[in-house]
Amino acid sequence: MHWPNSRIFYDILAQSASPGFAIHAQSLLEAAEEQLARTTAQSNLLSPLPGHQQLVARIAALKYAVAPVRKLPADILLEIFRIVADDLLIPFYYINWYSNRHFRPAFRLASVCSYWRQLMSTAPRLWPTSMTLQFSRFGCSPQYLDVAKTLLQRSNPYSLDITVDGRGLNVEPSLALHVIFVAMNVASRWQRISMDCDIVPFLRAARTPGPLIHLTEINLHNLNWDETDEPSAFFLDAPKLTRVSLRTSHATKLLLPWSQLTKLQLEGVESPGFLAVLEQCISVVNLRLVGYICDEDVIAPSALSTIVSLVHLSNLKLSVTEDHCTFDPLFRHFTFPSLINLTLNAPGADDTPEIGESFPSFLARCSALSDLSISCFDMNETALSDILLNIPSLTSLTLAACFYCVDNAFFERLTYRPTDLVPPAPCLQRLHLDGVNDRYSQDVVLAMVCSRWWTDDALRLPAPRVARWQNIYICGRDPPEVVLSDAFKAAMAELRAEGLVFEVEEYEETHGDN
Incomplete structure (x- = not known):
């Protein structure tokens, strides 16, 4: 005391x-x-x-x-301390001026007497193993750093979940670096590390820390590499690392055990060599790429000479960040035979990017694909028709703000005819069209719906070679410009009564919107 x-x-x-x-x-x-x-x-x-x-x-x-x-015996006393700590110390501990009170119970328990202090010092589980370090006007003070160091020391040797939040107030870079050092100095105990700040200056000077035996996940954002920087091997020796999220335009500057990753998110993709990095991700299951490829000449010609298969990939999200760019080189260079879900997003500006001429053949190589969502890409009727012919396993299709490709030809292509030897999209059950122009006839839409619909009691003979609809949604621009005829509304109501989820948004003159 x-x-x-x-x-x-x-x-x-x-x-x-x-x-x-x-x-x-x-x-x-x-x-x-x-x-x-x-x-x-x-x-x-x-x-x-x-x-x-x-x-x-x-x-x-x-x-x-x-x-x-x-x-009380020591073991009983420690169990009481553990219950108190669990009740009063929240899972993620924000060390800042306002929330140091979350640590006071542990400090107070250790301050009652020398015996309790000794017990607490021998029980690292009573000290936090999840911590967020924040940049703020208080967060770089010596007192702040001393509290953080003490807490990290007392939880030794348990693995840590560390977050460094650099989104606070502007602070002197040299002071902010002290906060980063506190987190980096316990790298050998990391289980999950998340840093929303530039740690490249540290990586330039840091020695390789040795095996990161606990590390399973890293989230590193705002990494600002120079072209002249040598690649860093800081995270290379991490035998348990499987989940990675990077926001950097130079993914090749950070050496990682790419072959063992199962979940990967790369934001800022644009640098030469990223396809070569992707080739190494032979275990990836979930992949998200945010960025663009401006031109083929940023990829080495030899890198595109063969098709590379990532056999475990099942979920892929691609987001283009520039109107004039594309992921077409990726479509030409890869095949994903286990891919189930594919999402493509573009910025949504007036000049929407083209989806790329290699996309239909890429889909043909993704034989397990069941869910496809495309938003804000420029496609004409021919491109969309080619897509429909290359999605034999697809069960769900979403097109959003793809204004110039949905017309009568699209619905006619999806209309099932018993004479069709190879019907387009034979497994399709859910169709979601949002933000399409009114370049279609209501009769053509109704014919498409009815060609792929039957009730349980009215199964057709011979059995159709296409799946039965489950859900259809069609909406034009905001507000929709379509005015539905009474005959179409009556037919839609009858189909709904039979069990089909079927909705076509129409222009409402009274309210002017939906």
Whole structure:
């Protein structure tokens, strides 16, 4: 304890170890309380009599000395501490000026007496193993860093989940670097590390830390490499690392165990060589790429000479960030035989990017694809028709803001005819069209719907070679310009009554929107 009368407290604790102390402790406590009552009655709050604080300290020490908790074995006491810590220390600990109170219970438990402090120091599980370090006007102070270091030391040797949040107020870069150093200096204990700040200056000077034996996930954003920077092997030796998210335009500057990753997100893709990096990701299951390839000449010609198969990939999201760019080189260079879900997004500006001439043949190589979503890409009727002919396993198709490809030819292509030897999209059950122009006839739409619909009691003979619709949604621009005829509305209502989820948004003259 660290107050003026702590000597009294520790003297009584020392006496409590003597034989027979417990017999006399209660009478000593009663005598001290009576004396305190007398001195309180004789004094006032503004000018207490001499010895008042000493009596308060003596009573506190005597109460603690005879408290039942003093008789608990160490393992029981530690279990109580654990329950207190679990109740009062939240899973993710934000070390900042306002929330240091979340750590006070642990510090207070360790400050009650030397015995409790010793117990707490031998129980690292009672100290936080998940921590967020924030850049703020307080976050780079020596006191802030001392608290962070103490907490990290006391949880040793357990693995850590560390987040460095660099989105706060602007601070001096040299001070911010101290926060990064606190996190980087415990790299050997990382299990998950997330940094929303530029750690490239550290990586330039850092030595390879050795095996990161606990590390399973990294999220590194805002990495600002120079063209002249040498690749960093800081994260290369991480035998358990399987999940990676990077936001950088130079993915090749960070050496990683690419072959063992199962979940990968790369934002800012644009640099030469990223396809060569992707070739190494032979275990990836979930992949998201955000960026663009401006021109083929940024890819080495030899890199595109063969088709590379990533046999485990099942979920792929591609987001183009520039109107004039494309992922077409990727479509030519890869095949994903286990791909199930594919999402393509573009910025949504007036000049939407082209989807690329290699996309239909790429789809043909993705034989397991069942869910395809395309938003804000420029496609004409021919390109969309080619897509429909190369999705034999697709069950769900979403087209959003693809304004110039949905017309009568699209719906006619999807209309099933018993004479079709190879019907387009034979497994398609869900169709979602959002933001399409009104370049189609309602009769053509209705014919397409009815050609692929039947009730359970009215199964057609011979059996159709296409799947039955489950859900159809069509909506034009906002607000929709389509005015549905009474005949179409009646047919749609009848199909709904039979069990089909079928909706076509129309222009409402009263409200002007949907």
